[in-house]
Structure formats: structure tokens, C-alpha cells
Amino acid sequence: MTKQQLQKLQAKNIAPLLKRISSLPKIDAKIFFEDSIKILYSHPTSQIEDEIYTLAKDLKPWRKGPFHIGNLHIDSEWQSFKKFDLIAPHLNIQDKDVADIGCNNGYYMFKMLPLSPKSITGFDPSALFKCQFDFINHFIQSKIRYELLGVEDLANYGATFDVILCMGVLYHRTDPITTLKHLSKSLNKEGEVILDTLILDSQEEIVLCPPKSYAKMSNAYFIPSIHALRGWCERAGFDSFECLATIPTDTQEQRKTDWIDSLSLEDFLDPLDSCKTIEGYPAPIRGYFKLKRR
Ligand SMILES: C[S@@+](CC[C@H](N)C(=O)[O-])C[C@H]1O[C@@H](n2cnc3c(N)ncnc32)[C@H](O)[C@@H]1O
Numbered sequence: 001m002t003k004q005q006l007q008k009l010q011a012k013n014i015a016p017l018l019k020r021i022s023s024l025p026k027i028d029a030k031i032f033f034e035d036s037i038k039i040l041y042s043h044p045t046s047q048i049e050d051e052i053y054t055l056a057k058d059l060k061p062w063r064k065g066p067f068h069i070g071n072l073h074i075d076s077e078w079q080s081f082k083k084f085d086l087i088a089p090h091l092n093i094q095d096k097d098v099a100d101i102g103c104n105n106g107y108y109m110f111k112m113l114p115l116s117p118k119s120i121t122g123f124d125p126s127a128l129f130k131c132q133f134d135f136i137n138h139f140i141q142s143k144i145r146y147e148l149l150g151v152e153d154l155a156n157y158g159a160t161f162d163v164i165l166c167m168g169v170l171y172h173r174t175d176p177i178t179t180l181k182h183l184s185k186s187l188n189k190e191g192e193v194i195l196d197t198l199i200l201d202s203q204e205e206i207v208l209c210p211p212k213s214y215a216k217m218s219n220a221y222f223i224p225s226i227h228a229l230r231g232w233c234e235r236a237g238f239d240s241f242e243c244l245a246t247i248p249t250d251t252q253e254q255r256k257t258d259w260i261d262s263l264s265l266e267d268f269l270d271p272l273d274s275c276k277t278i279e280g281y282p283a284p285i286r287g288y289f290k291l292k293r294r
Contacts, residue, residue, distance in 0.1 A: 067136060199226055240291065
């Protein structure tokens with residue numbers, strides 16, 4: 001960890017958590033990359049199990065997962081394997097340099113390990129999610145690099161990638177075309193971006209711009225139709241735009257569990273009409289896209 005990264009974590013009073021993570025004993029574990037990332041180890045003492053459990057609880061909220069560590073099941077808010085299963089057939093990453101922008105706790109990065117990429121680098125400015133990554137990676141001991149940086153830092157990062165995942169980030173940006181430009185400029189020749197974003201179901205080139213919030217997210221700024229998104233991608237320098245799938249988000253994929261303290265999707269939809277958000281907008285649909293630059 002760089003000095004700058006450590007300072008960021010300390011500023012958010014994350015240092016005590018970091019210390020507990022680094023004090024965990026080395027454990028000889030077997031890893032299974034199933035729907036849940038399973039970390040199995042034999043002969044744990046109850047003291048170690050208790051420490052793992054309380055540390056995992058102190059690292060809440062767990063948005064992405066699930067994970068199993070021994071007998072502990074971290075039942076995250078999102079069943080993230082649904083998204084991973086959707087993109088997996090489109091991932092050509094063997095021997096490639098891969099980046100995951102907005103990588104959260106690294107769930108998708110861990111899931112990519114068996115696909116034998118040359119390198120994986122995650123970018124996410126959240127100190128807490130970095131701690132969750134460190135906690136899980138303590139057992140997996142992968143060489144994944146985690147940068148406490150945002151998509152806006154790609155331009156000065158000093159490395160480019162063959163494949164970039166950018167999922168669940170674009171609608172949180174106030175500058176979506178600039179964000180797409182950062183992605184396109186960070187690709188190597190013949191590189192690919194796998195993009196996932198909320199979309200508006202319309203045949204027109206239009207964008208929903210909620211003035212206050214969308215599904216209670218006050219940081220959701222622009223939700224484009226597929227036609228509008230295609231135009232953004234062309235302006236950002238992509239030569240090819242392929243829609244892989246469009247899927248409504250449902251309460252099986254995103255739901256309240258004991259591993260988050262806040263509300264979840266069912267509270268963000270209209271109680272009388274689940275086709276609408278609580279604000280009266282169309283309920284969430286996500287689009288999955290492959291973007292290429294020659
Ligand atoms: C909705 S979550 C999506 C997580 C994951 N990529 C997925 O699709 O399940 C958005 C993530 O973007 C991260 N994030 C926030 N600001 C960011 C930025 N400027 N650049 C990249 N990621 C950012 C958040 O910390 C969070 O982990």
C-alpha cells in the first residue's frame with residue numbers, strides 16, 4: 001500500500017479496521033469460485049472464527065458478494081453472480097491486462113481469477129470497500145492490485161488495459177461522456193470495455209435527468225436510452241457498440257439482508273406499482289454493452 005493510500009484510509013478512521021485485518025493469522029485456505037466465493041479452511045479455533053465474524057460485521061455494509069469464509073456466510077445486498085454470469089461469456093481476458101472501474105470489494109475481480117488474466121487492477125475511491133477487499137484477499141492471497149482512485153484518475157494513471165469493466169458507475173457521474181472518454185483512452189489497441197449502466201426503455205435518443213433522485217439514489221444523474229448511449233459512446237471515441245443484454249433489476253438480485261443496515265430495492269419502488277420507482281420513474285433496467293476501439 002502506498003503512503004497516499006494509507007493517508008486516505010486513516011482520514012476516514014479506517015486505520016483500526018486495517019490493523020485488525022493485517023493482524024489476522026495466516027490461514028491455509030482452499031478457494032472455490034462458485035456463485036459465492038468460498039474460502040474453506042480446516043481446524044479453525046473458535047477464537048479465530050469469532051474474530052473473522054466480528055471483523056466482517058464491522059466492515060458492513062456488504063453490497064457485493066456473496067462470500068463464505070469457513071462457516072460464515074456474508075449474504076451481501078446484491079447477488080452479484082447474476083451480473084457476473086451475464087458478462088462471463090463475453091469476457092476474453094486470458095493473458096490480458098484487465099481493469100475493473102468501480103470494483104467495490106473486488107467480487108468480480110476475484111471471480112475473474114480462474115480465467116487467467118495477466119493482471120487485474122481495481123479502481124474504487126471507497127476506503128471501506130478497499131478494506132473489504134483486503135479482508136477477503138487476506139485469505140485468497142491474490143496479486144490483484146487495488147487503487148483507491150476513481151475513473152477520473154485513469155488519464156494520469158500511467159498504464160492502459162486490454163479489457164476494462166465499468167459496471168454500475170456511469171449513471172453516478174455528472175459527466176458521462178467525459179467518463180466514457182477516460183475509458184476509451186485507457187484501452188490498448190483492439191481493447192474492449194464491458195459497460196453496465198441503467199437505461200431508459202425508449203426508441204428515441206433521450207436521457208432521463210432526475211432533478212433530485214432516482215430510486216432514492218440522489219447521485220443518479222443521467223439515465224440514457226440505448227440510442228442516446230450509443231451517441232455518447234461514438235462521441236467518446238468508440239468504434240463499435242454492441243448491446244449484450246437488457247435486464248430489469250429485481251428484488252431477488254438486490255434485497256435487504258443482515259449485512260447492510262440501510263433499505264434496499266423493494267423500498268425504492270412504488271409500493272402500489274413495482275414497475276415504477278418511488279419517484280414515479282420507470283423501475284430500474286440495466287443494459288450490458290461491449291464497446292471497442294480499434
Ligand atoms: C453501484 S456500485 C457498482 C459496483 C460494481 N461495479 C457492480 O457493478 O456491482 C458503484 C461503485 O463505484 C464506486 N465509485 C464511486 N465513485 C467512483 C469513481 N469516481 N470512480 C470509480 N468508481 C467510483 C463506488 O465506491 C462503488 O463501489
